[in-house]
Amino acid sequence: MEAIVEVRNIKKTYKKRKSKTYVQAVNDVSFTVNRGEILGLLGPNGAGKTTTIKMICGLLEQDSGTITINGVNNREKRLDALNNISAVLEGNRNLYWRLTVRENLEYFAGNRGRSRKEVAGRIEELLEQFHLKSKENELVNRLSRGMQQKLAIAVAMLADSEVILLDEPTLGIDVETGYEVRELLRDIVKNDQRTIIISSHDMDVIQDLCERTVIISDGKIITDDRIENLMRLFEVRSYLIRLEGSLSEKQQQLLKQKFPHHQYTEDLAQATLDVDLAKSEEIYELFDILKMEETPVDSIDRKTVNFEQIFMKIVKEAKNGALAQSS
Amino acid sequence: MVRWLNLLKANLRKEYIELKRYMPNTIAMVITFFCIFLGMFAGIQLVGDPGSQDVNTQYVIVNYIFWFLAMMVMNSIGWEITNEAMRGTLEQLCMTPMGLWKVMITRLISTTAIYFFIIVGLLYVSMAVTGQWLNIDVIAILPILLLTLISMFGAGFMIAGISIILKQVQAFLQILQFILAGLTFVPLTVAPALAFLPFVKGVDLVRNIMIQGVTLSEITMGDFFILGFNAVFYFVIGLGFFLVCERIAMRKGLLAHY
Known part of the structure; x- marks a missing residue:
């Protein structure tokens, strides 16, 4: 063109x-x-x-x-x-x-x-x-x-x-x-x-x-x-994992280190882990953390993201990158 | 040339529509101006020397008519730029492929053309009220007026340029109306060097025609040389200054957000 x-x-x-x-x-x-x-x-x-x-x-x-x-x-x-x-x-x-x-x-x-x-x-x-x-x-x-x-x-x-x-x-x-x-x-x-x-x-x-x-x-x-590429990229990278048990302190510490922007919530019935992966290979590291305490996984779903969330993530990642570089 | 003409027609039409649509504002402005004239006339009648009352009144009529013209041509372009920048339309004017200076010159011509009729009306009303009928020698006045207007346009461009880059220009524009009054009222016999200011020579010559009945043939080549020099000098300098200001505004991002 x-x-x-x-x-x-x-x-x-x-x-x-x-x-x-x-x-x-x-x-x-x-x-x-x-x-x-x-x-x-x-x-x-x-x-x-x-x-x-x-x-x-x-x-x-x-x-x-x-x-x-x-x-x-x-x-x-x-x-x-x-x-x-x-x-x-x-x-x-x-x-x-x-x-x-x-x-x-x-x-x-x-x-x-x-x-x-x-x-x-x-x-x-x-x-x-x-x-x-x-x-x-x-x-x-x-x-x-x-x-x-x-x-x-x-x-x-x-x-x-x-x-x-x-x-x-x-x-x-x-x-x-x-x-x-x-x-x-x-x-x-x-x-x-x-x-x-x-x-x-x-x-x-x-x-x-x-x-x-x-x-x-x-x-x-x-x-x-292209917007469709960004949508696809972030769709692949965003996961919602439902756990049958809760995560240990050690697992939570490791998650903080590896995936600083994850969200972990737990209630009496279920724990959920909301995580974005920078690269698709990082899913293995996530599984390693879950596997170390043999935490049972109920379901793993790709999260539906809208373009606004994608925009926010891109800007946030860029700002974090710039901060890391300057420090 | 056709594009120039279309640009002029568009701006002439806009100025006319706005003037007509907001007629009460226009009438209020003319009345204010006329009241200022009546104040001056009353001053001459009450405290002036009775022996020179008639001549003084004639001087005041010509001077105040030219003051009104200078205000309309030179001061109003500054206000217009300020308003356009505040409204957000100045950027749109800057985006015309014709160039902003061409829009501005057509605005100046349009304003002058429209207010010319008001000025002629004011002149005749003033003469009727005072009973002082001046010599309206169109053949003699017209070439002088045209050359004077060109130098006024040049000065108008300078004011427009300043208005683009200085945000606090309103205070200056307020003062400018008194500077313009001073320049139109001062006789050249008092300060001959002022002949090289934008419109002082022109006003002086028109005064001679309207009050002393001087004819076109009696005006010297030297007078026309000064008028012509002023017209070319101020127009070129004014336009150049405006283009530099426009460039500065584009470099500093001053075309919007007053």
Whole structure:
């Protein structure tokens, strides 16, 4: 598949306000996005997602590294690169609240040098597609948050750029509108052949829409993989073991050493051991611990994990790894 | 060129829609300005020298009309940038492949074009209230006004640039309106060097036309040279300064989150 967005070794450092110290917001980040792909950009707060997105949009200049959009270097030929990209960065805040729905669409098209006549047909299509036709003459400040969000996406769509960046597209909207936005985005990728990069905290949105995800933590990429691969990987690694007896003190000590993030609970009827394995071979070490006291095993099940849990685990492991390295 | 024209039409339409939709705000602003003028006029009538009352009133009319124009062109662009950054729309404007400076220049032209009608209206109302009818020689005023506006746009770009990178610019913008008042009210005979400031020479020449009845042919080449020099100098410097500020903002991440 052909890459339409190529991010190579970008770095960005900010100076802290009223201080002489610097913060490395993005540190040597590289990834590519293929034409027609929906990529999820994930990370905890302050991980560097928005900084990365703004550098792709050309709103923020990287200290080093290159970003090319459809083969155009966005630092050397910023305005040419912007022909290939549009974005919804702050949802409803990206709109003029004193203008109507239609006026916003027409104004932003005009800002790209297009006449009202030229975009009239496309605006009609978008109003229909985004179910905004009945609200076309309504002032934006009188619309619901969900409608404003849909309009912001419609404005980005009107640019007819190949790449669309969406920062938190479902933030602050109700569940029903959230589903509607998801359907719209799915429809855009399927029928309009656009490439979409979504940054979101809503794991359901990412899991539902994206084929691949890049997870950033502390300014670095910690995972770049297809979502189904991550799901499979973590499904294999997470086990729920029901025991007929309880574990001895010695066994519990060993478990703490070998599997520091395990969870062990026991009640009168049963004990359960919830454990994630870093490698599949570690299951033998787990069995060795159980075998040393001949603890009877009732059942071993692969745990069902959702994408949110996977995300949490990846970030936690990365942070623990970084801590171990620094100590 | 067509894209330029479409950009200008879009911004002209936006400015017009907002002005019309929020007409009470516009009316309140014009009334406030007119009250300031009435205050000045009353001052001349009450404490001014009776021998020079008519001339002083004529001076005040021209000066305050130009002050209003300078405020609309130069000060409002600063407020607009600040508001756009706070609202979150500045980043969207920066993402246009036309370039932010082109959006800004069309905004400046649109604001000037729309407020021009209000200014002409204010001028005639002021003349009617005071009974001082000035010489409106359009042929002589127009070229001077155009060159003066170009230098004002340059200064407007500088203010827009400062507004992008400085978050506490509101305080400066408040002070700026008094600086602009000072520059429009000061006669060049008092401080000739001020002729090289963005619009002072233009105001002085328009005063000569409207009050003393000077014609276009009576204006010297030297005067036009200063006007032309100011127009080119301030526009180029202003635009260059704006582009540098835009670059700084992109380096430091100052385009949003006021």
